[in-house]
Amino acid sequence: METFPKQDPRFTHIGSKAVIFLILAAALAVGTVTAGLVHQDYFVKTVRLYFFADSAQDLAKGMSVQLSGFKIGTVDNLWLEPNATVRVRLLINRQYIHFIRQDSQARLAKEGLIGTSFIEITPGTPEVRQVENDGVLKFARAKDISDAVPDLAARIGPILADIKSITQSINEPNGDFRQALKGIHQASTSLAEAADSVSQLARSGDTRIANIQEHVNVVLDRAGASVDKSNKLLDTLGGTLATVDRAVPEVLEKLNSTLDNANSASIEMRRLMSGLSADLPPAVSEGRSLMRETHEVVQGAKKTWPIRNYLPPAEEQALPFDSNDDARNKR
Amino acid sequence: MTMRAISASLLALLAACAAQPPEPPRTQQEAIALNQSARTAFESGDLTGARRLYEQSLAIDVSIEKADGVAMNALSLAQVCQMQGEPEAAQHYLDLVLNDSALAISRERKAEAAARKAQIALAANDTRAADQWADTGLGFCAGSCPVQSALLNLRARAALARNDSAGAIEWAVKAQSAAGDERGRAERANALRITAEARIEAGNQRAAIPSLNEALALDKTLALPRRIYADLMLLGRAHAGIGERDAARAYFLRALAVASALKDAEGAREAQAALDKE
Numbered sequence: 001m002e003t004f005p006k007q008d009p010r011f012t013h014i015g016s017k018a019v020i021f022l023i024l025a026a027a028l029a030v031g032t033v034t035a036g037l038v039h040q041d042y043f044v045k046t047v048r049l050y051f052f053a054d055s056a057q058d059l060a061k062g063m064s065v066q067l068s069g070f071k072i073g074t075v076d077n078l079w080l081e082p083n084a085t086v087r088v089r090l091l092i093n094r095q096y097i098h099f100i101r102q103d104s105q106a107r108l109a110k111e112g113l114i115g116t117s118f119i120e121i122t123p124g125t126p127e128v129r130q131v132e133n134d135g136v137l138k139f140a141r142a143k144d145i146s147d148a149v150p151d152l153a154a155r156i157g158p159i160l161a162d163i164k165s166i167t168q169s170i171n172e173p174n175g176d177f178r179q180a181l182k183g184i185h186q187a188s189t190s191l192a193e194a195a196d197s198v199s200q201l202a203r204s205g206d207t208r209i210a211n212i213q214e215h216v217n218v219v220l221d222r223a224g225a226s227v228d229k230s231n232k233l234l235d236t237l238g239g240t241l242a243t244v245d246r247a248v249p250e251v252l253e254k255l256n257s258t259l260d261n262a263n264s265a266s267i268e269m270r271r272l273m274s275g276l277s278a279d280l281p282p283a284v285s286e287g288r289s290l291m292r293e294t295h296e297v298v299q300g301a302k303k304t305w306p307i308r309n310y311l312p313p314a315e316e317q318a319l320p321f322d323s324n325d326d327a328r329n330k331r
Numbered sequence: 332m333t334m335r336a337i338s339a340s341l342l343a344l345l346a347a348c349a350a351q352p353p354e355p356p357r358t359q360q361e362a363i364a365l366n367q368s369a370r371t372a373f374e375s376g377d378l379t380g381a382r383r384l385y386e387q388s389l390a391i392d393v394s395i396e397k398a399d400g401v402a403m404n405a406l407s408l409a410q411v412c413q414m415q416g417e418p419e420a421a422q423h424y425l426d427l428v429l430n431d432s433a434l435a436i437s438r439e440r441k442a443e444a445a446a447r448k449a450q451i452a453l454a455a456n457d458t459r460a461a462d463q464w465a466d467t468g469l470g471f472c473a474g475s476c477p478v479q480s481a482l483l484n485l486r487a488r489a490a491l492a493r494n495d496s497a498g499a500i501e502w503a504v505k506a507q508s509a510a511g512d513e514r515g516r517a518e519r520a521n522a523l524r525i526t527a528e529a530r531i532e533a534g535n536q537r538a539a540i541p542s543l544n545e546a547l548a549l550d551k552t553l554a555l556p557r558r559i560y561a562d563l564m565l566l567g568r569a570h571a572g573i574g575e576r577d578a579a580r581a582y583f584l585r586a587l588a589v590a591s592a593l594k595d596a597e598g599a600r601e602a603q604a605a606l607d608k609e
Binding site for chain 2: 316319320321323325
């Protein structure tokens, strides 16, 4: 009997197992690398675009490139050019390239006032041709807060100066504001005095109203007497109207008869006119026609030989010019 | 045979005589009729009516671009406006003729327009402008035209207005020679009158009398009462100047009679004042 077996059973098929392990390890490594490359958009088809900036400040490799808020690529690389400008290469996902036109512009922007920087590309005009691989875009650096602060300070400065001068003007003892306050104070004092005067006037008014009331009573007494007289006058007028009432029917009768006469005269006139209206138009039209024919005959005769020889020629003539004509010599 | 031929010829001649001449178009006939009516109104002293009719005729002529019609109506209108005491309106119509370039108005008409301008300037005592316009007119005449003698007379009158008797006589003599034909008799009489007036102004009354007699004879032939009046007044002045007071009175009396017949109160007053002086 053997103390140790010639072959450990755990090592049976060890060769096959090692091969399988190695294959699995290799597959895992390849998978990890591939996933990394996919994550890095290594297999995405891209287009290279360039722009030139005066400085590389805030520009960095790997920066996001956005269009309308969508990430469409990254900053691939930066170089310092011989003329001290910075050449920046962008890698743009090919599927978005049709948005970028030759007049599109790259702009260094920030997410918020102090956020991370990114490159924003404006879409450009649709009528302009699409940018091609290795195309160059214009670049503009957006104003950040450090740019905005001096501008803001320049604008606020005059306002602060104005506020300062207004404050000084208010504090000045002989200034308009202090004088106006003084005036208001004096006005309020005068107003109080005026109120006293008004109350005195009101008291005096009461006394006068009492006097007026007495006068009014006297006037009303006299008016009562006048009304009595008016009543008598109205009685007399009533009698006169009664007389008129009696006379009116007679006058109306006469008026009716006059109107009847006028009506009959009008009827006669209308009859006469209707007779005339039947006769008059033909007479007028015939007369007109006769005149026209006579005119034509005369015109015709004027054109015939030998009458035409005795008539002045039918042509326009200017008035004769005479050097002795003036305002006084009218003929 | 001979009789037949003669009869046929006579018939053909008669037919030719009786045939109507070609008529102008209807619009043109209207312009002609209005122009003739305006002339009739003017001759009867109706200046307002004459102006209205001339304006209508002018409008038609402008509408049919009849250059000579436009010129004739504008010139007539200028004369009417001048007589109505509206020289600005007269100038407007004269400018229409003088400034024309589109219708090609004849140089003769432009000369007449310039003559009217000279006359208006003379009435305003602007003798320099009168001279300029008269020279412009003579430039349009370029040798000879119907208003040449009138233009020369205007230069003579301008000289007379400046008390330049010698110059006035010089221009009047030129006018007289330019008005040699039958149509220029009125201007010849004017030239003679100006000559006489210049001689009277220069104190040579006796030399003025023959010119005035000749002018009077011409004016009587033409039956122009205002000219006759002017001749008689000048004759009276000339005779008075040489001490022939009876003759002077006789001429002034004749002038008074003419002015009275014309109902010219101003002329009558002038003649009466001259009579009273003698």
